[in-house]
Amino acid sequence: MMSITAIKGFNDLLPSESGLWQFIEQTARQVFARYGFNEIRVPIVEKTELFCRSIGDTTDIVEKEMYTFTDKGGSSLTLRPEGTASVMRALIEHKLYALDSVNKLYYMGPMFRHERPQKGRYRQFHQIGAEVTGASDPLIDAQVLLMVSRLFQELGLAEPSLQINSLGCPACRPAYREALVAFLAERQGSLCEDCRRRQGTNPLRALDCKVPGCVEATQGAPAMVEHLCPDCNDHFAAVQGYLVSAEVPFSLNPRMVRGLDYYTRTTFELVTGLLGSQSAVAAGGRYDGLVEQLGGPAVPGIGFALGVERVALLLGDRSFERVPDLFIAVMGDAARTAGFRLMETDCEGKSLKSQMRRADKLKARYSIVLGDTELAAGSGALKRMEDGRQQTVALIAEGIAGAITGG
């Protein structure tokens, strides 16, 4: 009989890897807490409409990648493809914006996109994200960017480099869009099918199309950064100024286009060359119109998310196994029934040799044999596994702890 396997693109995280993940999550929590972020936990399933309205109907995510189904009550529900929409929904639903003018929230958990799996890309993948709402000053943009780069620093990763761009705002983007469409119209013939199709819906996509013909055709295309309105221009200049003064390295990528419609002004990606075509390790940007668009007040926002699988890939085979300080080998019923209350001990009546082998395999720093003689004497031989040296210690927690920490 065929055994049941996991769904394609849905992976188990085995004990050999969970230590690495815990390190990533814990590092993120620490960094986020330092900058005043609190965790929010939102559901994994939302009404489909939430994502259509936030991410955008013409994006690839909404068009073809969502896990959407109808529940028994007839509502259309969707497994969340990203986290920002849910967090904003919660912000509005619980009126968090009224509790405090600025909200700093972070989240972590699985996201779902029905794509063909490959290295660094899965159907259930995990993101760690942070969002700031209620702050529009460029200093907050810079702080979010700085926080992301600090996070990667603390993870021990130098590789992903920061690229930034500005996508303008409703005041300046339409004019730019027109200029771009006009430019592209002249080069219709050399554009790929997708780019031609997207001209009416999302012409900016042509800028990061990888088809050689498109790359060439868009060489001299107008850049958004050169068409920013004065406000956006000042904002973007200020963000860059703050980054320079905070010594956060970055580069300008005027061709960077994000896959979600809600982005305005500052957008950014942390890219690496080490993951093949999955170059984006983290990405985000400002989304000043989103909360209002979802039925909330006109609250500005900025945030980002990182892909945990991709970060884990970059961190590679680093070992995060935890080794026990002490292993207790038990001999005889009295010791066995005393030992099982304290910690991991043998419950299957294995030989002392077998237990010692286990102590070695677990890389325990110390071991001690607990048997009838030790119980009678109230003391035993504590063995340092590294070199086999033994010393007699009293069988009390303080005595053993003292011997272990004292070396």
Add this chain to the structure above:
RNA sequence: GUGGCCAUGGUGAAGCGGUUAACACUUACGACUGUGACUCGUACAUACGAGGGUUCGAUCCCCUCUGGCCACCCCA
């Protein structure tokens, strides 16, 4: 959605028409019924992803299916 590569035990893999399906690692137990690492011994695939076909005979050849990986697309 499109394309490429690959499917032998817990793992890495040999075998390429007739073998006890090698070897290594891992795991378990043992070599003084109270002490690990090294060493040694024993055990661990009626089975080579599934189903058909060719053949006297198929893990090895052919077909189909399924699964995995990688790339394109897109993205975290």
